[in-house]
Amino acid sequence: MNVFIIGLGLIGGSLSLDIQQEFKEATIYGIDTNEEHIEKALELGIIHEQAVISEMKNADIVIISIPVDVSLDIIYQTLNTVSDNCLVIDVGSTKEQICKALENHPKRRNFLATHPIAGTEFSGPNAALKNLFIGKTNIICEVEKTAFKLQEIALDIFSKLGMRIRYMDAKSHDKHIAYVSHLSHISSFMLGKTVIEKEKNERDIFDMAGSGFASTVRLAKSSPAMWTPIFEQNKGNVIETLNEYIQNLQQFKTLIEQNNFSEIYSEMENTNHIKQILNGIQEVSLQ
Incomplete structure (x- = not known):
């Protein structure tokens, strides 16, 4: 062969x-x-x-x-x-x-x-x-x-x-993958960018970075030569997912500004449901 x-x-x-x-x-x-x-x-x-x-x-x-x-x-x-x-x-x-x-x-x-x-x-x-x-x-x-x-x-x-x-x-693939893959990479790249820019003035910021930061920005080490064309080809779906993500970030920021921490707790508690979804995926993968 x-x-x-x-x-x-x-x-x-x-x-x-x-x-x-x-x-x-x-x-x-x-x-x-x-x-x-x-x-x-x-x-x-x-x-x-x-x-x-x-x-x-x-x-x-x-x-x-x-x-x-x-x-x-x-x-x-x-x-x-x-x-x-x-x-x-x-x-x-x-x-x-x-x-x-x-x-x-x-x-x-x-x-x-x-x-x-x-x-x-x-x-x-x-x-x-x-x-x-x-x-x-x-x-x-x-x-x-x-x-x-x-x-x-x-x-x-x-x-x-x-x-x-x-x-x-193919159309459904590109729409779904924008949420579970492409948005994750954008989020990781932009978190890395934000911290790098801040680190210019606060040299010890990386000394305080723990495993949570490392795992969240892991994807920011991915190849730009590979990911830039992906974002270009899937532009419409990527913009749609970014709009929804930015809206959620803005809402979270507003809740903090309003001292509405009970609602923040509820938001995070509801999002904890992702653990059950991911555990289910892992169980299926092991079967």
């Missing part, structure tokens, strides 16, 4: 490691515009050989794991190059724009739009982790537009990697 992975960062690299672990016969070819990523991926055993796009005519599977602003052109080149029996998988964080752009491509049946909800704040080949996807949700969009035999191949891979599958239309 010839597997080509375009983009040798956290997700692409982790997929490669797990595919090698579960499919011993797989040969992994890596494509990346960053030559240092290629060298590191070879050194770490993430890929077996370096490749170029023109060689993908021999591919059985192509996994595209690059920033969403450049992924569309690469998906087009890939579909134009691969054979009629090749499965092309995109793992980006936005789906509506890509699915719409590809709807009339002659090889649309070869393409599967997916989004594994997994990862860390780190990037590059060094960030790749074995068993990253065990118990993680993988959202598949417009599955009915992919050839059935290629769906079966993909689902076999995802199953062996331990993923849970959810099916969703």
Whole structure:
């Protein structure tokens, strides 16, 4: 099985490691515009050989794991190059724009739009982790537009990697992911920005930062090169979620100004319900 992975960062690299672990016969070819990523991926055993796009005519599977602003052109080149029996998988964080752009491509049946909800704040080949996807949700969009035999191949891979599958239309995916992922990153980046700006005048502020601060700003270490295009492609949904978030922040601020701490208590107590939701998600993931 010839597997080509375009983009040798956290997700692409982790997929490669797990595919090698579960499919011993797989040969992994890596494509990346960053030559240092290629060298590191070879050194770490993430890929077996370096490749170029023109060689993908021999591919059985192509996994595209690059920033969403450049992924569309690469998906087009890939579909134009691969054979009629090749499965092309995109793992980006936005789906509506890509699915719409590809709807009339002659090889649309070869393409599967997916989004594994997994990862860390780190990037590059060094960030790749074995068993990253065990118990993680993988959202598949417009599955009915992919050839059935290629769906079966993909689902076999995802199953062996331990993923849970959810099916969703691309528009709904982008709307929901804006709340549970994109807003979290924006919040983390802006909290980090606020503290950095304050730290200019109060040098000891980081000495007082505890684990709560560290966990809240963890996502602020994520790659701007990856996240800026995500916010651009999902602009409408991101603005909607930001408006709601800002409204809640403003309401909280007003309650403090009004010394209405009983209502603040109620707000926080009601929000504690999130523990039950997250515990339920964790229990399902372990099943």
